[in-house]
Amino acid sequence: MHTDALSLPDGAQLDADLCIVGAGAAGIAVAMEFIGTPTRVLLLEGGGFDREEALQALYRGEVVGRPYYPLDATRLHYFGGTTGHWGGFCAPLDPIDFTTRAWVPHSGWPITRAQLDPFYARAHPVLDLGPFDYRRTYWEEQDPRCTPLPLDRTVLEEKVWQFSAPTRFGSKFRRALVDAPNVHVYTHANVVQVIANESVRAIDAVQVRHFDGRTMLVRATQFVLACSTMQNVRLLLASNERATAGLGNAHDQVGRYFAEHLEMPAGTAVLTRPQSMQLYAYDFGITKARAELRLTDAQQQSHGVLNATVALDPAPETGNALSTFEAESPEEVELYRRATKDSLTADMKGTAQRYDAAQVRARPFFTLTTRQEQAPNPDSRITLSSERDALGVPRVRFNWQLTPLDKHSMRTLYTRVGREFGRLGLGRVQLREWLLSDDLTWPPLVSGGWHDTGATRMHDDPKQGVVDADCRVHGLANLYLAGAGVFPTAGSANPTLTLVALALRLADRLKG
Ligand SMILES: Cc1cc2nc3c(=O)[nH]c(=O)nc-3n(C[C@H](O)[C@H](O)[C@H](O)COP(=O)(O)OP(=O)(O)OC[C@H]3O[C@@H](n4cnc5c(N)ncnc54)[C@H](O)[C@@H]3O)c2cc1C
Structure with missing residues (x-):
């Protein structure tokens, strides 16, 4: 089913077993796995089915570190997400990428390449490889x-x-998701707040807001944030009503270790x-x-x-x-950045x-x-800007460092x-x-590959990472992250194949 969230009255309340926020590569990969199961899934997408400038502008942010592409040009804010203009280069990470390398501080994943192999194989048809x-x-x-x-x-x-073709997730999977009786896709459903329970040990709901100030509340048993790396960080940090430093950020890890290729x-x-x-x-x-x-x-x-x-x-x-x-x-740099925006x-x-x-x-x-790959660096970091977007959410402040x-x-x-x-x-x-x-x-x-990785990295120790090996946010029983933000290191391979493999693995865990 599909509903445009703009058609709902102020204060609407929805509930589901599983709420997935963000319908890009990661969110759609998780949602597709639930078609035909008894799980009632809500897939909340902030954009519509096509690009809209006012919504794309929500991605604008401050770049304070190394020069970087305009943040509202690289990631796409509509159904299908950034696969609307990705290039399709795919390769799995190498086994060495998952190991702790003595010469690379902060390296090492809590899972091995062999553990991810079955999910890489399943990710191949998703990406038409x-x-x-x-x-x-x-x-x-x-x-x-x-x-x-x-x-x-x-x-x-x-x-x-x-x-990959390159596969556009928006066009490839829209019909299957909209036709699925147990999946309800809401477009124009921008989540502005993740609401924890009083003890801040689980999530009760997420709040959606529209430009005209109307809001909507979505309750679920389990939540997956799949808004892309920077937007996941922004949501966690901005959700600070019950946790002043932001959700999952008890140890000041959210936003750190951002890495590009x-x-x-x-x-x-x-x-x-x-x-x-x-x-x-x-x-x-x-x-x-x-x-x-x-x-x-x-x-x-x-x-x-x-x-x-x-x-x-x-x-x-x-x-x-x-x-x-x-x-x-600096003039040439600016010219290049603008040209990149136009061509993207x-x-x-x-x-x-x-x-x-x-x-x-x-x-x-x-x-x-x-x-x-970039060496993991805690000072390469996403925080919140003092400027807010049109929905009242603080924008990203991006400090990329090598x-x-x-x-x-x-x-x-x-x-x-x-x-x-x-x-x-x-x-x-x-x-x-x-x-x-x-x-x-x-x-x-320095040119990056438009690959946002790290910043919500996976680690068994909550003092060194944001999610555990199952992509569950440390300390929160029912909040999971999907996307390349969970990569502790990014190897040399472009991220989408790996993030889709991790999304399929996450879907299995959620079903379990
Ligand atoms: C020009 C370009 C070329 C690329 N080429 C390659 C390549 O060749 N190979 C490769 O592996 N990768 C490539 N990438 C990277 C690839 O596009 C990303 O890895 C991938 O799209 C990330 O998937 P995602 O689901 O995490 O995020 P996205 O695809 O960005 O999806 C996030 C979704 O969440 C939605 N959303 C965001 N915030 C909210 C909110 N608050 N509420 C509700 N919904 C929200 C967005 O609208 C979007 O639909 C490229 C990227 C760019 C920009």
């Missing part, structure tokens, strides 16, 4: 042109990615002889899988570096990659150039683009790639100036 097989050899067998570079695999190896061109490679590069090729909307390079786990450990991959993309004629990420002046507002279209063997032979230049380990890791990775290419006679690698400099400086605008 191929078989849950990320072995390079499997993909070589699918296409005889996919031959790997002759690397020393004790140093460098391939990480395989798969590509550092996605930026950092070098150029020139191959000395023609190679089949099909295994590494990518064509938007066409490629099903491709490989990027990574340092082996042993190399990461011996160099004390973070996990990352390097993509090889055909470079423009000059052999010199045109970087949008190395703006020199339009639907994402493929920008990658066609990648065929003939072109590669004629033009052996490749831009090396990195995807690197650490010396981030720069050290990227420089080490590229230096190793360069040495290996030289040692094996594969080619030459030129690094960007800022990467070579010994100091810890970055270009004025």
Whole structure:
């Protein structure tokens, strides 16, 4: 069923067994699992079925740390959430990402990759991906042109990615959810407050508010917040009537350890002889899988570096990659940020150039683009601004920060790639100036992948995290979080496959 919450009278009260707040990738993945069960589900979506500017403006926030994209441009505030313009790059996290690495402070998940594997497999059809097989050899067998570079695999190896259509959750799952007799979708239902019971040990209800001041109360047995990382943090911190520091924040953990993926061109490679590069090729909307390079786990450990991959993309004629990420002046940074907003507002279209063997032979230049996890940093943080949005909720104050380990890791990775290419006679690698400099400086605008992770991280110890291994908020019996905010570390892989796998796991726990 579907109801536009704007049609309900002031003071309306609803109740359910399970209330899911937010109909993006995570919220929809949880809701879909309950279709046909006896559980009465309410799915509250703050937006409508299409983009509306006044609602999108609720996402505006203050950026006080490193320059970042405009917050109201990256996440989308309507049914289907940010999958309305995501790119579809998918890969599971590596087993090493879940371990406690002595050289990465605050690393380690309370679950293992093996525990998540069955849920990754179930997440694949949700995202319209191929078989849950990320072995390079499997993909070589699918296409005889996919031959790997002759690397020393004790140093460098391939990480395989798969590509979603990209699946738009809003259009793919709307009909099934609206038709399900036990699921009730409410659009224009912006939750502004999560209301705890008197002892602050469980949640009684959530409050929805409209621009005209009307409110609605939703009671349920269990609640899942799936509003995306920043909005989940905002809701928890703003729900401070009974817990002055905000819900789940008894130990000042909510909002800390925000992490992006550092996605930026950092070098150029020139191959000395023609190679089949099909295994590494990518064509938007066409490629099903491709490989990027990574340092082996042993190399990461011996160099004390973070996990990352390097993509090889055909470079423009000059052999010199045109970087949008190395703006020199504050004016250029501002221009770039505005351009990003404009291009995100339009639907994402493929920008990658066609990648065929003939072109590669004629033009052996490749831009090396990195995807690197960020070291967990308690000072990289989301708090509340003194400014409020049109519904009266404090806006996000976003302070994104990097650490010396981030720069050290990227420089080490590229230096190793360069040495290996030289040692094996594969080619030459030129690094960007800022990467070579010994100091810890970055270009004025460090590009993230639009991936909001951390800030409500998973940890067994409530003093070191916000949710437990089941994604339940510490200290609150019936409040769960879904989304990449629960990642303690983000690996090199884009987050959506993992957050959908975690959402399916959460659905199983809730059913149990
Ligand atoms: C340009 C771009 C490209 C990307 N490309 C990739 C990629 O290639 N691969 C990848 O893995 N990831 C990618 N991502 C990230 C991906 O989009 C997110 O990981 C994913 O959408 C997050 O899912 P989510 O459900 O947590 O949040 P969202 O998808 O943002 O959904 C949150 C939902 O909650 C609703 N909501 C928010 N606040 C409230 C409230 N108070 N009350 C009620 N409802 C609320 C929102 O309207 C929205 O529907 C990309 C992101 C961007 C911006």
